Amino acid sequence: xxxxxxxxxxxxxxxxxxxxxxxxxxxxxxxxxxxxxxxxxxxxxxxxxxxxxxxxxxxxxxxxxxxxxxxxxxxxxxxxxxxxxxxxxxxxxxxxxxxxxxxxxxxxxxxxxxxxxxxxxxxxxxxxxxxxxxxxxxxxxxxxxxxxxxxxxxxxxxxxxxxxxxxxxxxxxxxxxxxxxxxxxxxxxxxxxxxxxxxxxxxxxxxxxxxxxxxxxxxxxxxxxxxxxxxxxxxxxxxxxxxxxxxxxxxxxxxxxxxxxxxxxxxxxxxxxxxxxxxxxxxxxxxxxxxxxxxxxxxxxxxxxxxxxxxxxxxxxxxxxxxxxxxxxxxxxxxxxxxxxxxxxxxxxxxxxxxxxxxxxxxxxxxxxxxxxxxxxxxxxxxxxxxxxxxxxxxxxxxxxxxxxxxxxxxxxxxxxxxxxxxxxxxxxxxxxxxxxxxxxxxxxxxxxxxxxxxxxxxxxxxxxxxxxxxxxxxxxxxxxxxxxxxxxxxxxxxxxxxxxxxxxxxxxxxxxxxxxxxxxxxxxxxxxxxxxxxxxxxxxxxxxxxxxxxxxxxxxxxxxxxxxxxxxxxxxxxxxxxxxxxxxxxxxxxxxxxxxxxxxxxxxxxxxxxxxxxxxxxxxxxxxxxxxxxxxxxxxxxxxxxxxxxxxxxxxxxxxxxxxxxxxxxxxxxxxxxxxxxxxxxxxxxxxxxxxxxxxxxxxxxxxxxxxxxxxxxxxxxxxxxxxxxxxxxxxxxxxxxxxxxxxxxxx
Numbered sequence: 081x082x083x084x085x086x087x088x089x090x091x092x093x094x095x096x097x098x099x100x101x102x103x104x105x106x107x108x109x110x111x112x113x114x115x116x117x118x119x120x121x122x123x124x125x126x127x128x129x130x131x132x133x134x135x136x137x138x139x140x141x142x143x144x145x146x147x148x149x150x151x152x153x154x155x156x157x158x159x160x161x162x163x164x165x166x167x168x169x170x171x172x173x174x175x176x177x178x179x180x181x182x183x184x185x186x187x188x189x190x191x192x193x194x195x196x197x198x199x200x201x202x203x204x205x206x207x208x209x210x211x212x213x214x215x216x217x218x219x220x221x222x223x224x225x226x227x228x229x230x231x232x233x234x235x236x237x238x239x240x241x242x243x244x245x246x247x248x249x250x251x252x253x254x255x256x257x258x259x260x261x262x263x264x265x266x267x268x269x270x271x272x273x274x275x276x277x278x279x280x281x282x283x284x285x286x287x288x289x290x291x292x293x294x295x296x297x298x299x300x301x302x303x304x305x306x307x308x309x310x311x312x313x314x315x316x317x318x319x320x321x322x323x324x325x326x327x328x329x330x331x332x333x334x335x336x337x338x339x340x341x342x343x344x345x346x347x348x349x350x351x352x353x354x355x356x357x358x359x360x361x362x363x364x365x366x367x368x369x370x371x372x373x374x375x376x377x378x379x380x381x382x383x384x385x386x387x388x389x390x391x392x393x394x395x396x397x398x399x400x401x402x403x404x405x406x407x408x409x410x411x412x413x414x415x416x417x418x419x420x421x422x423x424x425x426x427x428x429x430x431x432x433x434x435x436x437x438x439x440x441x442x443x444x445x446x447x448x449x450x451x452x453x454x455x456x457x458x459x460x461x462x463x464x465x466x467x468x469x470x471x472x473x474x475x476x477x478x479x480x481x482x483x484x485x486x487x488x489x490x491x492x493x494x495x496x497x498x499x500x501x502x503x504x505x506x507x508x509x510x511x512x513x514x515x516x517x518x519x520x521x522x523x524x525x526x527x528x529x530x531x532x533x534x535x536x537x538x539x540x541x542x543x544x545x546x547x548x549x550x551x552x553x554x555x556x557x558x559x560x561x562x563x564x565x566x567x568x569x570x571x572x573x574x575x576x577x578x579x580x581x582x583x584x585x586x587x588x589x590x591x592x593x594x595x596x597x598x599x600x601x602x603x604x605x606x607x608x609x610x611x612x613x614x615x616x617x618x619x620x621x622x623x624x625x626x627x628x629x630x631x632x633x634x635x636x637x638x639x640x641x642x643x644x645x646x647x648x649x650x651x652x653x654x655x656x657x658x659x660x661x662x663x664x665x666x667x668x669x670x671x672x673x674x675x676x677x678x679x680x681x682x683x684x685x686x687x688x689x690x691x692x693x694x695x696x697x698x699x700x701x702x703x704x705x706x707x708x709x710x711x712x713x714x715x716x717x718x719x720x721x722x723x724x725x726x727x728x729x730x731x732x733x734x735x736x737x738x739x740x741x742x743x744x745x746x747x748x749x750x751x752x753x754x755x756x757x758x759x760x761x762x763x764x765x766x767x768x769x770x771x772x773x774x775x776x777x778x779x780x781x782x783x784x785x786x787x788x789x790x791x792x793x794x795x796x797x798x799x800x801x802x803x804x805x806x807x808x809x810x811x812x813x814x815x816x817x818x819x820x821x822x823x824x825x826x827x828x829x
Contacts, residue, residue, distance in 0.1 A: 094428045098459060098466040102421050103452065120404055121149055124167065124340060124372060131366045131373040131399055135382035136406030137501060138347050139449025142376050145406050146171075146342055157200060165336040166201055170194050172341060175348035180361050184321045185220040187341060187365070191328075192217040201337055209331045216324050322364065329370045339371040347378025352537075355380065359399075366399055375400070382498055386539040407497040408446040408504065411484060417448075421455060422468060429470075431477075436468070438476040442515070445508040446501075475562060475576055479515070482560050483507055486553055499542065506546040507553055514557070514574070519663060520592035521571040521670050524554060525730050569674040570730065573667075586663060590652055593670040597649050600673045604630075606797025607684055610804065611635055635683050642676060645669045678728045681765055681795070685726050685804065686713050692808040693722070710746030711760075720815065721756040723747065728765045728795060729775075740779070747787065759815050760788045763807075765795040789814070 120132065136142045150169045157166045172186045192213060195201055205213070329339050343362065349355045359381075366373050375381070381396075382403055388394035409417070418437050424430075444451040458468045487507070492500050510527045517526065528550040530543050554572060557563040563572045601623055608626040611633060623646065630636040648669035652662075690700040693715040700715045713724035725743045740762070747760040764775065772792045779790060791807045794800035 093469040093471045094432050095460075095467050095469050096425060096428070096433065097423045098455070098468055099421050099423060100459075100466045103455065103466075121152060123401075124149070124153070127372075129369050129372045130401055132375070133381060133385065133400050133403035134374060134376045134406065135379060135403045135498060137408060137447060137505065138378060139447040140406045140408055140501075141448055142347075142406045143344060145404075146344070146374070146376060150342075157198075160200075162200070162204060163336070165338055166198075166204070167338045167340060168194060168198065168201055168332070170339065170341050172343055173345040174343055174358060175345040176354070178358060178361070180318050181321075183358075183361055183365075184318060184325065188216055188220050188321070188325055191325075191339070191341075204335045204337060205332070206335075209328070209335070212324075212331075213328050216321075216328060219321070326368055326370050333370075340374065341365075341371055342374045342376060344376040346375055346381065352380065363395075363399065379498065379502070380537075383538050383542075386498075403498075405496070405498045405501075408501050409448055409451075411441070411480075414441055414446070414448075414451065417451075421452075432470045435477050436470040438480040442476055442480055442508060442512060445505050445512075476515070478560065478562055479511055479557070482556050482562060483511055483553065486549070486556050490549065490552065499539075499545075502538075502542055503546055503549055507549055510550045510553060514554075514563070514572075517574075517588060517592065519574065519586070519589040519667055521566075521569075521573045521596075521667075521674055522592070523570050523572065523730055524551060527554065566671075566674070568678060569728075571671075571674050589663065589666055589670075593652065593666050593673075594649070596670055596673045597645070600645075600677065602798070603677060603796055604680075606799070607635065607680065610797050611684065611687065630680075633687065635687055636680060637683060638676065638679065641672050645672050645676075677795075678726075681728060682712055682726045685724065685763055688804045689713055689715055689724065689808055692805055692812065696812070698722075710742060710749075716756060719756055720759065721750070721754060722759050722761055722811075722815075723750065724761045724763055726763045726765070729771065730766065730768065741782070744782075744788065751787070758787060761811055762788065762790040764790060764792050766792060767794050767796060767799065 123130070123132070134142050134145065153167050153169065160166060168191075170187070170190045172190050174183075174186075178186070195205060195213070332339060346355065346358070349358060355377075359375075362373070362375075365371075382405065385396045385400060385403060388396045415437065418440075422433070422436070424433055440451055440454040443454055455468065460467045460469060487504065492503055495503070506528070513527045514522075528547060530547065554563065554565075558565045558572070561575055564575050565572050604623060604626055608621070608630060612629055624643070627636060627639060627642050631639045636642065648665050652666065686700070686702055693700050697717050698715045699717070700713065702713055703711070711723040712726045715722040715724070723746070725739075727739070743760065743762070747758060751758040762779075764772075766772065776790070779788070789811055791811065793804050793807055797804070
């Protein structure tokens, strides 16, 4: 009997004051106490130049962690004498792929700016280091080609003017003595009378000549200097910039300044190839041994590093020391943060206060940044005061408690922090999917599935452990009466529907129902074509006509139920259901769709078995009490009995394993009671090749029997490569031929 949820009237909301200043300062507190900050500080202070990875999920507090480390080192720097070693933190953000030129420019500029900001460090940098560093910094802004052209034109202009001036001066020096027949002894006298009435021309010419000579000497130095500058700029490129950067860092080290570059925001580089290229460009700098590099990255680089540990001569383990992982906050740390921000009022509903905390914990996937942003999104302002309104409307507290207990029971602490975070994140994502599916029915593949190829990007065992944990989570939610499980369809639904009846949940329910109905239509199309033998035509056959025809052939035994599902679908499409009836009727229709599929497949299988086995002298029947006999269909003659178990499977589960064990026990029991040769036939309808491999492996391990045969028809018959009758012909021929060979061997003996 299905529950009948109703849309509940809005409960009264409780208003709680928010410490907005605490909300703003919270990111600095979002790094949990278990982070080993001291270890990295000691490495940075006392170790040789090295390279480190700071890994962690986005929003986990990686930048806050780096800020904390930098603040501690800055405090120590301020208490040091000038003669002692100072540590210089240089932060550079690389949120996208960068060229080698841009990487060098950022490193040089940020290093220069940092030295200008730190007063104590600036005092330690004297000429010629300062002069050389300033020049290197300026070069990061210049367009080299334009400067070359401008400098060359200036030089040529200066040379032209200088040549004219020198020629004119020498002409004056040579001509004046000839005109006045002045000998060398009279030159001094001529200069003394330079500005007399009679000798003004001689004096002016002499002084002008001497000035021209001095100007020539000065301009000659300018030409040499500018010519050398042009040569330097012409030769300047990335390799020289890199070399100059190394020289500056080495000279800083000589004056006891230790350089640490923090390459931040690498978790924003989404493309794996872009990240690899960026690391490749940084590689020469990292391996230079001149400075320490800290790469603040997300989980991707950590996963690559973990995978590469098992590769021969891998690059990443040679580049980086073991990573420092920033773990997600535990529940207790979140609770402390929450109580500092959302201020509890003793006069108000404690359950609602706790429920809101559980809700944002689940929705945040344990990410501190997302946790804080969710609170921000719910803020209500009145003047300068911030509030949130809380309504106790669902079971998130119970859900979170079940998840937390599961994490403790499975002892996730035995894994490294990074793998713990991965597993906990997958559990949160899966639980959010359960809540978002709301009122409808869903199976485990709706909650957790591994996309093709994604497993290869993660260290071995990550996704397999996550899949197992999600399965255990669903079992626990059923055990804790938070989910209901239909063992026939392997479908789940929320137990408490009353508190989930929001508009969003109804829309989700409608979407699920339409999805399942469309899938059912495709399913029925395949059954119809195989039973009736109608080939693909351009003309579309209505579903109701297929249902009638299959009912005549006894493949469908519940015509009215399918007709009802069709009517509900039409009402949903035409929006003719009222709000209260809508929830109940759609849920019941979706439930029927999921229940009808295995029922129809069982009758379809019986029909095909009867068509194949009956003409060959077999009696085919569906037992009156399947529960007592332990099988779905039987076909037998005087010598052989086939017993069939029909199952629809989307994923292996413990319940299916139990059913298989029971079926195998039934084969052994019947074999002991019946003188006939007994064969058990497992008909597993599925569409997942991997599941077939997994089930075959399980059967080989648990049921080593020649009398157990398994076939895997596709649940969507139009996608199968052969008809079900072909499968049955193969089973029959294989077993009969085997029996004939056995009889021949007995006769020979």
